[in-house]
Amino acid sequence: MSGSRQKTPKRKMQMSLGDRIISFFTYIVYSIFAFVCVYPFYYIFINSISANNLSEKGKVLFWPMQVHFTNYINVLKIPDLFNALKVSVARTVVGTVLTVLFSAFLGYMFTRETLWGRKFWYRFVVVTMYFNAGIIPWFITMMNLRLTNNFWGYIWPVVVQPFYVVLCKTFVESTPKELQEAAEIDGAGTLTIFFRVMLPVIKPILATIAIFAAVAQWNSFQDTLILMTDSKLFTLQFVLYQYINQANSLRGLINNASGTVDIAASLAKAQTATSIRMTVTIIVVTPIILVYPIFQRFFVKGIMIGAVKG
Amino acid sequence: MKLLENKRKLRSLREFLYILPFLVLVAIFAYYPLYGWFYAFFDYKPPFPLTWDRFVGFKWFHTMVSNKVRIAQLLSVLRNTFAISGISLAFSWFPMMFAIFLNEIKCTAFKKFVQTVTTLPNFISWVLVYSIAYSVFSSTGAINTVAMSLGLLEEPKIFLASSDHIWLKMWLWLTWKNAGWAAIMYIAAIAGIDEELITAAKVDGASRMKIIWHITIPCLLPTYFVIVMLNLANFLSNGFEQFYVFQNAFNKEYIQVLDLYVYNLAMGSGGYSLSVAVSMFKSIVSVVLLCITNGISKLVRGHGFI
Numbered sequence: 001m002s003g004s005r006q007k008t009p010k011r012k013m014q015m016s017l018g019d020r021i022i023s024f025f026t027y028i029v030y031s032i033f034a035f036v037c038v039y040p041f042y043y044i045f046i047n048s049i050s051a052n053n054l055s056e057k058g059k060v061l062f063w064p065m066q067v068h069f070t071n072y073i074n075v076l077k078i079p080d081l082f083n084a085l086k087v088s089v090a091r092t093v094v095g096t097v098l099t100v101l102f103s104a105f106l107g108y109m110f111t112r113e114t115l116w117g118r119k120f121w122y123r124f125v126v127v128t129m130y131f132n133a134g135i136i137p138w139f140i141t142m143m144n145l146r147l148t149n150n151f152w153g154y155i156w157p158v159v160v161q162p163f164y165v166v167l168c169k170t171f172v173e174s175t176p177k178e179l180q181e182a183a184e185i186d187g188a189g190t191l192t193i194f195f196r197v198m199l200p201v202i203k204p205i206l207a208t209i210a211i212f213a214a215v216a217q218w219n220s221f222q223d224t225l226i227l228m229t230d231s232k233l234f235t236l237q238f239v240l241y242q243y244i245n246q247a248n249s250l251r252g253l254i255n256n257a258s259g260t261v262d263i264a265a266s267l268a269k270a271q272t273a274t275s276i277r278m279t280v281t282i283i284v285v286t287p288i289i290l291v292y293p294i295f296q297r298f299f300v301k302g303i304m305i306g307a308v309k310g
Numbered sequence: 311m312k313l314l315e316n317k318r319k320l321r322s323l324r325e326f327l328y329i330l331p332f333l334v335l336v337a338i339f340a341y342y343p344l345y346g347w348f349y350a351f352f353d354y355k356p357p358f359p360l361t362w363d364r365f366v367g368f369k370w371f372h373t374m375v376s377n378k379v380r381i382a383q384l385l386s387v388l389r390n391t392f393a394i395s396g397i398s399l400a401f402s403w404f405p406m407m408f409a410i411f412l413n414e415i416k417c418t419a420f421k422k423f424v425q426t427v428t429t430l431p432n433f434i435s436w437v438l439v440y441s442i443a444y445s446v447f448s449s450t451g452a453i454n455t456v457a458m459s460l461g462l463l464e465e466p467k468i469f470l471a472s473s474d475h476i477w478l479k480m481w482l483w484l485t486w487k488n489a490g491w492a493a494i495m496y497i498a499a500i501a502g503i504d505e506e507l508i509t510a511a512k513v514d515g516a517s518r519m520k521i522i523w524h525i526t527i528p529c530l531l532p533t534y535f536v537i538v539m540l541n542l543a544n545f546l547s548n549g550f551e552q553f554y555v556f557q558n559a560f561n562k563e564y565i566q567v568l569d570l571y572v573y574n575l576a577m578g579s580g581g582y583s584l585s586v587a588v589s590m591f592k593s594i595v596s597v598v599l600l601c602i603t604n605g606i607s608k609l610v611r612g613h614g615f616i
Contacts, residue, residue, distance in 0.1 A: 016517060019517060019518045022414070022518060023414070023416075026411050026414055026415055027415065030411070030415065030420075033408075033428055034423065034428065036486065037427045037428050037430060037490070038427050039452075040442045040446050041442075043445065043446065043452050044441075044442065044445050047445070057450055058451060058454065058455040059455075061452060061455060061456065102332060105328075105332075106332050109325065109328060114321055114322045115322060115325045115326060116322040116326040117326065124333065125332075125333070125336050128336060128340035128341070131340075131344075132593075133340075133344045133346055133347065134346070134586065134590075134592075135550075135572060135573055135585075136346065136349070136572070136576045136582055136586050136589065137343040137345070137346020137347060137349065137586060138343045140343075140346050140349070140582075141338075156339065157339045159335065160332050160336050160339075162336075190321075190324070190325055190328065215433055219434070219435035219438075221436065221437050221551055221555075222551055225554075226577070237437045238437075240441060241437045241440070244437075244440065244441055244444055274450070280441075281438060281441045281442070281445070284435075284437075284438060285438055288430075288433050288434055289430065292426075292429075292433055293426055
């Protein structure tokens with residue numbers, strides 16, 4: 001962000017008419033952009049908490065009507081969905097932790113002058129950024145490794161990411177050499193130096209990598225689509241996609257599954273295809289919306305380093 | 311002395327052993343799948359392993375261009391790929407303009423707000439984008455409801471299940487998702503422009519449009535150039551997920567791009583070997599494109615981007 005520009009000209013109203021018209025239109029156009037980006041989320045949210053018979057007919061447009069939160073309770077009662085939530089959380093946590101640790105360790109090791117064949121192995125890892133065998137060979141490989149219909153199929157292929165390794169290596173190189181040397185004189189071995197000295201020092205870059213890895217794991221859809229046929233391993237993203245495509249058959253499932261077919265239960269609270277879809281959407285999108293504004297600076301840092309490197 | 315030397319060697323080897331497991335991971339997941347390209351020369355039917363009696367040579371590459379139906383299919387896929395990539399390329403200046411005019415906004419709070427909310431869509435998955443599209447554009451969605459109550463539409467229009475302007479729509483969704491994020495790089499570049507240049511121009515009485523035209527845009531051109539080159543290098547790769555989630559029986563003919571075609575061939579109709587052949591062909595063209603753009607970049611900027 002450029003904060004410096006505003007500080008210089010304090011003398012205000014010397015804008016010509018043309019400049020003012022431009023200024024006016026800029027505000028309008030950017031307000032529209034912002035609206036287009038915010039409204040869909042808001043629209044889905046208010047629908048998910050409004051009376052279901054109204055939301056199904058598209059009556060809820062600007063504010064919630066007859067607010068209730070039963071949708072969220074009912075939707076989490078669908079066994080498939082709760083299971084998918086567990087899979088998504090598990091892969092995000094496990095995947096992120098391993099990715100961060102492995103990238104940090106490899107990045108650090110590739111700065112060790114003593115490492116045998118250091119340059120060669122570094123290139124061996126980095127070159128993989130530039131090619132890709134394609135979906136089918138990858139699928140066949142995963143099949144041969146018994147990683148289809150296997151939770152670790154979400155994890156192992158993505159834990160060593162050359163780009164993150166490069167980021168870590170660059171960061172370690174920017175730290176003072178004396179840190180490692182001092183530890184070495186005190187008799188610390190390679191691993192001790194990494195865990196005791198380097199890890200705390202390179203925390204900022206690890207935070208950036210963690211955010212990117214977590215978002216990638218949470219959002220991942222393609223690997224479930226290709227690798228998994230066992231519904232126990234479906235992720236939230238995948239289940240949501242299925243729900244959108246078969247929402248109508250779903251309604252019956254949910255209203256029956258909740259046990260009592262209470263006829264008196266008001267129409268407002270009976271699940272509809274729309275209500276399920278929108279509620280699940282909000283559940284899937286919430287972690288991102290919560291995480292993003294807080295960690296925005298890490299994201300921005302990530303793209304900037306990427307731009308310099310790549 | 312010898313002892314010390316041995317110790318050093320031991321340590322160097324021990325350190326190698328530490329990274330060995332990770333190298334194995336890279337070898338397995340990045341290098342080993344390359345061997346799958348052999349499947350393009352066999353008649354592969356999973357789950358049976360490959361045997362030499364299934365060797366068919368260049369049969370699949372011939373099939374791609376010998377059978378009339380296949381040619382028509384491949385051509386339509388190429389048409390879609392070129393159209394969608396072409397539109398993105400033609401509008402690749404959009405994030406730059408977005409950044410330039412955003413920077414003209416003096417109210418910092420508003421600027422920050424716009425930047426945050428327009429960047430957010432970049433971090434949600436295509437499935438969520440599709441879900442949003444479905445919610446907003448379905449027959450009972452916001453757009454249809456508003457249009458009907460304003461009397462613009464007689465009856466609900468089905469936006470998603472139609473192939474009208476599908477390439478443009480795909481570009482719009484891509485822009486909705488990515489523009490704010492793509493603008494960040496330009497915003498940083500604008501912040502790096504020498505303040506004195508702008509002050510000097512102001513003293514000379516330049517209007518804001520003149521400053522943008524004569525200072526900001528020329529300063530951003532190198533960044534823009536790199537983006538265009540990268541776009542060109544990825545001309546055949548539009549990505550898979552966006553088109554997969556948006557595809558349906560009505561728009562399939564116009565939405566099927568190469569990446570999606572490769573998937574549909576294998577997973578949809580079991581043509582594994584043919585699919586690998588098509589993706590090989592794509593990879594080769596992509597490498598050539600990458601070399602060409604890198605060459606252009608070397609000519610223009612003095613250094614490539616690989």
